[in-house]
Amino acid sequence: MNQYGYSALMDDYVFLEEMGRKVEGWGRDILKSGIDRRASGGMRNARGRGMSGRPQRGQDRKSIFAMQLSVRDIDIDILPAGMKRAGQNKSYWDMKAKRALLTLEFVVRPPPDPLTREVLEPISIVTHRNDWNRTIRQIIRQKFKETKCTKSKEGIQHWLNLDEEDEDIPSSVLCLMKRPRSHDDHLDQTSRRQRYYKLDWDEALSKALRNKHFVEFPTIFLMDEAPFDGLLVDDSGIVEDMNERRAKRRKLDPSEAKKTITGLLGGYGSDDEQQNALDTLAEYPGSEQSDAEASALGEDESSSEADETGDEPLAVPDDEQVADESTGVNGDDEALDWGDDEIAEDEAKLAELSAVIQQRYSAL
Structure with a gap:
């Protein structure tokens, strides 16, 4: 044992490693090529001097x-x-x-x-x-x-x-x-x-x-x-x-999902949004409020003109004179089209639009 040193140990280790690799290679070759089972099976029915069997x-x-x-x-x-x-x-x-x-x-x-x-x-x-x-x-x-x-x-x-x-x-x-x-x-x-x-x-x-x-x-x-x-x-x-x-699905916490949906929808359907929509309609240039202000302004102007002219009664023209003035037959000035029909149509459309919006928001 005194003569068995480190060099002898390494030689034995290398030998065992080499043998292990060879045995592993032989086993793989056997698995790949297959094993002939006829040799082991033929000994059961062996007969004759050579113990050979079919x-x-x-x-x-x-x-x-x-x-x-x-x-x-x-x-x-x-x-x-x-x-x-x-x-x-x-x-x-x-x-x-x-x-x-x-x-x-x-x-x-x-x-x-x-x-x-x-x-x-x-x-x-x-x-x-x-x-x-x-x-x-x-x-x-x-x-x-x-x-x-x-x-x-x-x-x-x-x-x-x-x-x-x-x-x-x-x-x-x-x-x-x-x-x-x-x-x-x-x-x-x-x-x-x-x-x-x-x-x-x-x-x-x-x-x-x-x-x-x-x-x-x-x-x-x-x-x-x-x-x-x-x-x-x-x-x-x-x-x-x-x-x-395979696409991976992200798991989302229910509270986080609620926050995400709230951020996407915002205040949809809330009272603030309804009020904002009504304010927007009120600011439309052809709305009913503008017409009311215009009519009020017209009344003020007419009243001021009446004050300037005094209390003199106004002469009421007859029907023929009104017809002649509208057609421009006897009048010096040409008849002007103020677009009253178009204004009436715009007001009707705005009223319908306001009713539809009110109905939708009341449903929400």
């Missing part, structure tokens, strides 16, 4: 299925026999039709009911023998038709818009698949939010699953984009944060 039919079918998917850029992990998810997987490759018949799991998380605000429970549906030439929407529609429609499923169908006529209507439904953490080496690992693949559910399943990774069979999540809090990753590795796109 592989089990189920494992051999899964291996062919995984190989066909890998050729088409779809990554799949096969679990050992005996695990629950491996037992649920009924996927296989149809050699005659050259197509995959997959087992799919749909996890539907609907939003709350917009009218009753009732929270609908999420449901999980596992369906088998799904042709990958069909779209995800078609597969879901067929599955809902085959099952009994309960109250919750009716609400989910209405939310998903599964009718063929509504396929062109924009929807807020997100069709997602979880992205494994092992594929996020080049992404920011500080965020603990779950990352998802975004699928186009109007696209054929064979195209939607390209460049995707899953274990045994795909698990597809259907949820509303409003409460979604994860990260979306496309095929090129670009991350899209839905929280940045």
